[in-house]
Amino acid sequence: MTFRTQFEKELEELKLSLIKMGDLVIKNIHLSLHSFVEMNAELADQIIKDDKLVNQFEYDIEKECMRIILREQPVARDLRLITSVLKMITDLERIGDHASDISKLTIFMEKNNKPFLVKQVHKMADESEKMIKMALESFVNQDQTIALKVIENDDVVDDYFNEVQHIVAEAIRQNNIDADYALYLMMVTKYLERIGDHAVNIAEWVIFSIIGHHRN
Amino acid sequence: MSMSSKRKRIDNLLQIITYGAASVAVIILSLIVVFVFKNGSGLINLDLITNDYHAQYYNGGIENVTSFSNTPKPNILTEEDYYSLKWGIALTDDIDREGKPIIIVSYIAEDSPLYQMYDKNNLDNDSFAIEVENIVQSIKFYDKDSTLSIYGAQHMINELDAESEFREMVFTSLGGGIRGSLITTLYTIGLTLLFALPVGIFTAIYLNEFAKKNRLTNIIRSMIEMLTGVPSIIFGLMGLAVFVPLTVRYTPADSANILSGSLTLAVILLPVIIRSTEESLKVVPDDFRFASLALGANSTQTTFKVVLPSALPGIMTATLLAIGRIIGESAALIFAIGTAIKDDISIFGKSTTLAVHIWSLLTDEPANIELASTISLIILMIVLILNISVKLLSRSYLKRV
Amino acid sequence: MINNVFTIKNLNLFYGKYQALHSINLDIERNKVTALIGPSGCGKSTFLRCLNRMNDLIDSCQIDGEVLYHNDNVYNRNFDVISLRTKVGMVFQKPNPFPMTIYDNIAYGPRCQGIKDKTELNKIVEKSLKNSALWEEVKDRLKDSAMSLSGGQQQRLCIARAIAMEPEVILMDEPTSALDPIATMKIEELINDLKQNYAIVIVTHSMQQAARISDNTAFFHLGELVEYDKTDIIFTTPKEVKTEEYITGRFG
Numbered sequence: 001m002t003f004r005t006q007f008e009k010e011l012e013e014l015k016l017s018l019i020k021m022g023d024l025v026i027k028n029i030h031l032s033l034h035s036f037v038e039m040n041a042e043l044a045d046q047i048i049k050d051d052k053l054v055n056q057f058e059y060d061i062e063k064e065c066m067r068i069i070l071r072e073q074p075v076a077r078d079l080r081l082i083t084s085v086l087k088m089i090t091d092l093e094r095i096g097d098h099a100s101d102i103s104k105l106t107i108f109m110e111k112n113n114k115p116f117l118v119k120q121v122h123k124m125a126d127e128s129e130k131m132i133k134m135a136l137e138s139f140v141n142q143d144q145t146i147a148l149k150v151i152e153n154d155d156v157v158d159d160y161f162n163e164v165q166h167i168v169a170e171a172i173r174q175n176n177i178d179a180d181y182a183l184y185l186m187m188v189t190k191y192l193e194r195i196g197d198h199a200v201n202i203a204e205w206v207i208f209s210i211i212g213h214h215r216n
Numbered sequence: 217m218s219m220s221s222k223r224k225r226i227d228n229l230l231q232i233i234t235y236g237a238a239s240v241a242v243i244i245l246s247l248i249v250v251f252v253f254k255n256g257s258g259l260i261n262l263d264l265i266t267n268d269y270h271a272q273y274y275n276g277g278i279e280n281v282t283s284f285s286n287t288p289k290p291n292i293l294t295e296e297d298y299y300s301l302k303w304g305i306a307l308t309d310d311i312d313r314e315g316k317p318i319i320i321v322s323y324i325a326e327d328s329p330l331y332q333m334y335d336k337n338n339l340d341n342d343s344f345a346i347e348v349e350n351i352v353q354s355i356k357f358y359d360k361d362s363t364l365s366i367y368g369a370q371h372m373i374n375e376l377d378a379e380s381e382f383r384e385m386v387f388t389s390l391g392g393g394i395r396g397s398l399i400t401t402l403y404t405i406g407l408t409l410l411f412a413l414p415v416g417i418f419t420a421i422y423l424n425e426f427a428k429k430n431r432l433t434n435i436i437r438s439m440i441e442m443l444t445g446v447p448s449i450i451f452g453l454m455g456l457a458v459f460v461p462l463t464v465r466y467t468p469a470d471s472a473n474i475l476s477g478s479l480t481l482a483v484i485l486l487p488v489i490i491r492s493t494e495e496s497l498k499v500v501p502d503d504f505r506f507a508s509l510a511l512g513a514n515s516t517q518t519t520f521k522v523v524l525p526s527a528l529p530g531i532m533t534a535t536l537l538a539i540g541r542i543i544g545e546s547a548a549l550i551f552a553i554g555t556a557i558k559d560d561i562s563i564f565g566k567s568t569t570l571a572v573h574i575w576s577l578l579t580d581e582p583a584n585i586e587l588a589s590t591i592s593l594i595i596l597m598i599v600l601i602l603n604i605s606v607k608l609l610s611r612s613y614l615k616r617v
Numbered sequence: 618m619i620n621n622v623f624t625i626k627n628l629n630l631f632y633g634k635y636q637a638l639h640s641i642n643l644d645i646e647r648n649k650v651t652a653l654i655g656p657s658g659c660g661k662s663t664f665l666r667c668l669n670r671m672n673d674l675i676d677s678c679q680i681d682g683e684v685l686y687h688n689d690n691v692y693n694r695n696f697d698v699i700s701l702r703t704k705v706g707m708v709f710q711k712p713n714p715f716p717m718t719i720y721d722n723i724a725y726g727p728r729c730q731g732i733k734d735k736t737e738l739n740k741i742v743e744k745s746l747k748n749s750a751l752w753e754e755v756k757d758r759l760k761d762s763a764m765s766l767s768g769g770q771q772q773r774l775c776i777a778r779a780i781a782m783e784p785e786v787i788l789m790d791e792p793t794s795a796l797d798p799i800a801t802m803k804i805e806e807l808i809n810d811l812k813q814n815y816a817i818v819i820v821t822h823s824m825q826q827a828a829r830i831s832d833n834t835a836f837f838h839l840g841e842l843v844e845y846d847k848t849d850i851i852f853t854t855p856k857e858v859k860t861e862e863y864i865t866g867r868f869g
Binding site: 428511526 | 700
């Protein structure tokens with residue numbers, strides 16, 4: 001039913017590139033957590049290098065979007081879709097940056113720290129990763145309900161952050177934790193919390209691309 | 217491979233046929249021009265156009281000649297010109313437009329006693345005089361036989377030289393000119409266009425711009441189209457039956473005349489003018505009409521300020537065709553205007569156009585092919601001049617807009 | 618209400634038995650550019666010609682419903698068509714200057730209304746040409762034939778000819794479809810200037826053009842007004858699926 005098969009193909013390819021970029025970012029978060037918990041500087045190095053790939057993805061997708069705008073002069077849902085992609089890759093790139101930030105902390109950290117709160121931090125990371133996945137899924141399927149779930153799920157991540165904050169504060173008071181490690185831990189959880197926020201942003205762009213305006 | 221060679225042969229054949237047809241057409245058309253030119257160019261000169269058709273007969277008498285001429289034979293005269301020193305006149309043998317031998321006055325000395333001749337038919341005629349190019353028919357003497365043109369110029373001069381008086385000199389002006397027919401043709405063109413153009417153009421405007429597109433206008437249109445195919449002799453009949461009596465009744469005319477002829481021609485031309493004007497109105501883009509109407513002009517303003525000026529080149533071409541038709545028409549005019557070749561032209565009098573003049577010449581016994589061709593040549597030239605001037609006019613008009 | 622020059626109520630139009638427009642309801646706003654878009658044969662040009670009654674020229678055309686020009690139905694029996702057309706000018710698809718001089722083209726409309734005074738005509742010609750951004754290009758050759766102008770200049774001349782009547786509304790039927798891109802840009806620029814003083818209704822096949830120059834866009838399909846809204850909304854978030862499919866090139 002469409003005359004614009006080439007255009008449709010280009011849009012599908014654009015979505016695919018976005019998914020690939022998302023997958024890479026999720027993998028980087030996941031590994032950066034491992035490198036932090038296991039204090040694996042080698043792995044951390046690798047992740048920092050991989051972040052360049054994320055940046056390359058952003059650059060490529062941005063270029064593709066501009067090319068489509070120039071050539072196809074999209075309007076209505078096509079225009080909204082491409083505008084959303086342009087915004088979403090910025091968020092994905094920032095998430096990628098956070099993964100590499102976590103990895104940098106691993107490298108600075110001394111190797112003799114006793115792992116602390118591993119379970120909560122992993123859970124928090126899992127939630128954030130899930131949010132990114134869902135946001136991208138909702139985009140590919142243009143499904144508003146999944147996107148709304150992502151936005152709701154932000155509270156779970158925030159709760160984890162508050163919980164970790166309290167526990168760490170208590171441990172500092174009790175002198176149960178190395179001060180440097182406590183700081184690093186707080187920064188990692190802050191990054192994870194920010195990653196959740198970016199996932200929410202992505203979900204909001206998905207909703208915009210579907211309904212044409214922002215949720216109030 | 218064989219298909220393509222067959223194809224090629226068919227293509228070549230078709231091409232050869234088109235070349236052939238074009239050559240035949242060109243050859244036939246040029247043969248006509250060559251024929252007319254070959255036969256007609258011999259007689260063509262200004263005199264033909266300015267002279268009367270009918271020769272005037274004069275009977276000159278002379279009495280008591282006291283002084284004779286003294287002028288010697290001028291050098292411009294040749295041996296063919298026989299000169300009488302005594303009478304101061306040179307005569308030459310010639311043939312007329314119908315091929316009969318005649319004697320022409322080729323010179324008259326200023327002191328010739330022949331200037332003393334008086335008009336025996338009209339004693340009050342003071343301007344009577346023999347002139348160069350007059351044709352001398354005979355000279356009658358008192359005491360011997362007359363000398364006639366059949367004996368030749370030399371004989372006539374000798375006879376004349378021997379006498380010092382004569383009873384009568386019969387001479388005529390050089391006739392056979394077409395001045396009358398030419399003027400009639402011009403009158404007819406003017407009058408016909410005067411009647412046909414306004415009526416035709418306004419009818420076309422009505423049909424194309426104002427009339428509703430319904431069955432009635434379609435019927436009118438097809439009737440007009442039918443009329444273009446009617447043989448003109450039928451219109452001639454109508455001219456004879458309607459316009460001749462009408463003009464006889466309401467004008468000084470007493471028989472077929474230029475006016476009745478022009479009216480008949482106007483009727484013949486109406487369908488042609490209506491149709492070609494309508495055609496040229498049709499090709500005016502509707503965009504112009506819409507643009508004008510959208511500017512708040514009404515349909516009359518639109519028609520006369522925008523559509524008509526755009527159609528003008530087409531209407532000019534229609535006019536040219538109409539003039540061609542007027543010049544060429546003969547069948548209808550034989551009845552409607554008459555066949556009398558005249559020298560004094562009046563709108564209400566009998567006369568005839570060039571085309572009918574040709575017809576008259578060809579029905580003479582024997583047919584005067586040569587003069588007919590000359591007139592044809594003149595008609596061709598008139599049409600050519602008209603053609604060029606209309607082209608120049610419409611070009612300068614197109615350049616202006 | 619006070620800002621509408623035209624209010625169309627329940628307009629139906631028939632060519633013989635064929636219904637070309639189905640109950641159209643639409644308002645044309647003052648000082649706004651209203652674009653009419655839709656696939657060929659959707660009735661947008663037919664609708665445009667209802668506004669200055671150019672459909673009257675087609676014998677088989679029948680109309681019911683109301684086209685209110687400042688609350689007067691232009692299809693009332695005693696409505697003066699001539700004065701309507703002086704108030705509602707029109708520019709056509711193909712530039713169609715009359716085969717006369719540039720000056721006479723502009724002066725044609727005023728002259729038809731009986732203006733003969735030389736100085737007044739001069740003033741009108743100069744003003745119209747200035748307002749249509751053509752004055753600088755033609756001021757030294759007003760006595761030249763309008764046919765000597767380029768296509769784009771001819772179209773601007775046609776706009777000048779329309780605004781010489783000091784209309785309130787200018788209807789444009791695909792005014793740039795016969796022009797090159799640069800000439801098109803100049804016309805679009807001009808339209809943007811003209812809307813300070815006139816309501817403009819433009820039929821266009823170029824969606825980009827509609828998006829660029831119009832304030833409101835009406836989408837016609839099969840003789841129906843599918844959607845009418847602010848141009849920004851039509852081209853970002855149309856409400857009707859048909860509109861979206863048409864403007865994104867999924868049908869049409």
